[in-house]
Amino acid sequence: MSLYQLHRAVYDWVRAGEVGGGDAAAQDGRALFDVNGYDLSDDERKAFESKDVPGLYQLGLHAVLLNRFCRAAGFARDEYRKILEPFGSTERRRGRWQT
Numbered sequence: 501m502s503l504y505q506l507h508r509a510v511y512d513w514v515r516a517g518e519v520g521g522g523d524a525a526a527q528d529g530r531a532l533f534d535v536n537g538y539d540l541s542d543d544e545r546k547a548f549e550s551k552d553v554p555g556l557y558q559l560g561l562h563a564v565l566l567n568r569f570c571r572a573a574g575f576a577r578d579e580y581r582k583i584l585e586p587f588g589s590t591e592r593r594r595g596r597w598q599t
Contacts, residue, residue: 502539503560509538509548510556510565514572530572553583 517530535548547555551573556566570580 505538505540506544506548506556506559506561507565509535509540509544510561510569513548514565514568517572553580554587557584557587 513530513533513535516533535545540548543555544559546552547559551569553566553570553575556569561569567580571577575583
């Protein structure tokens with residue numbers, strides 16, 4: 501229900517893979533992770549469990565956590581950058597001397 505719970509679930513999931521040490525232990529920690537202990541809405545739960553990067557972004561997951569989640573889920577930087585590209589906007593920058 502709260503965005504905090506989503507942030508907490510993602511953080512704990514990422515940490516579950518880091519604490520065990522080694523790739524095999526990391527996968528086991530994440531495989532055994534129980535999301536039922538968090539008060540998530542149906543949309544949040546579906547996005548989290550299916551590793552729906554655009555869905556998590558639209559739900560408001562913090563960009564740093566989203567980055568860590570994507571990396572832990574096995575996405576390469578270029579992969580999730582392409583996934584999130586439609587949500588960005590082209591930034592127009594001008595120097596002070598340009599009017």
